[in-house]
Amino acid sequence: MAKVIVIDPGHGGLDPGAVGNGLQEKDVTLAIAQRASYFLRQYGADVRLTRAGDRTFSTDKHADLNARAEFANNAQAAYFVSIHINAGGGSGFESYVMTGMADEEAGRRQNIMHREVAEAFEKAGLPDRGKKTANFAVLRLTNMPAILLECGFIDRDEDATLLRNRTFIDSIAEAIARGAAKAMGIFSSPLVDNPSPNQPQVISKYYKDITPGMEWAAASVDKLFERGIMRGDGQGNFRPFDKMTRLEAAVALNHAIEYVLKQLGR
Ligand SMILES: [Zn+2]
Incomplete structure (x- = not known):
C-alpha cells in the first residue's frame, strides 16, 4: 500500500x-x-x-x-x-x-x-x-x-x-x-513521463498556466472564457493567483449579466 x-x-x-x-x-x-x-x-x-x-x-x-x-x-x-x-x-x-x-x-x-x-x-x-x-x-x-x-x-x-x-x-x-x-524512503528516479517542472502539463483548453492540481477550478475557468465573461492576458495565461481589481470585477460581472440576459432573450 x-x-x-x-x-x-x-x-x-x-x-x-x-x-x-x-x-x-x-x-x-x-x-x-x-x-x-x-x-x-x-x-x-x-x-x-x-x-x-x-x-x-x-x-x-x-x-x-x-x-x-x-x-x-x-x-x-x-x-x-x-x-x-x-x-x-x-x-x-x-x-x-x-x-x-x-x-x-x-x-x-x-x-x-x-x-x-x-x-x-x-x-x-x-x-x-x-x-x-x-x-x-x-x-x-x-x-x-x-x-x-x-x-x-x-x-x-x-x-x-x-x-x-x-x-x-x-x-x-x-x-x-x-x-x-x-x-x-520512497525516493527513486522520477518516472519517465514526469514532465519538466518548467513545462507543467496543461489541463485547460485555453490557458497554459492552469496546471495539474487546479483540476477543481479548470472547467469553470474554461467556461468563463467560452461565455466571454472572463479572459486571460491575451497570451495564453489566466494568471490564476493574481488579485482582481474592482474595475476587473465590474467588467466580469457585467459580462456575466449580459450573458444571462442574452440567454433569456432580452
Ligand atoms: Zn501562515
Whole structure:
C-alpha cells in the first residue's frame, strides 16, 4: 500500500494569512501544495491535501488547526507537511519541527527536507534562515512526524516577486516533493513521463498556466472564457493567483449579466 502523506496548505477561506505585495498567503500556500502533491504522486505517494480550494475546516482558528491535525491522524499519514509563507521583516526559507524533539524521526526528516528546499531558495538568491523548533498546533497535535515550512516573506519585494513566479513555485514544490520522498524512503528516479517542472502539463483548453492540481477550478475557468465573461492576458495565461481589481470585477460581472440576459432573450 502506498504511503499516505498529508500536505497542509496554510490558512484559507476567511483567513488570508499574511498579506503583502498584492499576494495573500492562503493562495500561495495552495499553489505550492497543489504542485508539490503533483510531483509527490510521481514517487508513488498517496497524497492528501487538508484543503483543495479556498476554504478551511472552521472559521475558529483553534478548531481549524485541530481539524487539520485530525485529518492527518485519521488518514494514518506517514508524514505531515504544513506549508506557510512568512511575514514581518526578513527573507528566505525556514523550517520547523515540534519543540522538545520528542519525535527524533521528525528531526531526522527535517534535515533531509530542509536541505532540499533551502537549496531551491538559495538557487533563486533567497537565504536559508535555518532549521528551527516551535510549539505550533499542527506539529503538536499530529501523531506522526511533522514539519512546517515557511516559504519566503510575502511582505518583502524580492520574495514576493518570486512567489508570483510559476517557475519558482514549481522549483519549491519539486524540492518539497523530493525532500518528502527521501525522508519517507520512497525516493527513486522520477518516472519517465514526469514532465519538466518548467513545462507543467496543461489541463485547460485555453490557458497554459492552469496546471495539474487546479483540476477543481479548470472547467469553470474554461467556461468563463467560452461565455466571454472572463479572459486571460491575451497570451495564453489566466494568471490564476493574481488579485482582481474592482474595475476587473465590474467588467466580469457585467459580462456575466449580459450573458444571462442574452440567454433569456432580452
Ligand atoms: Zn501562515
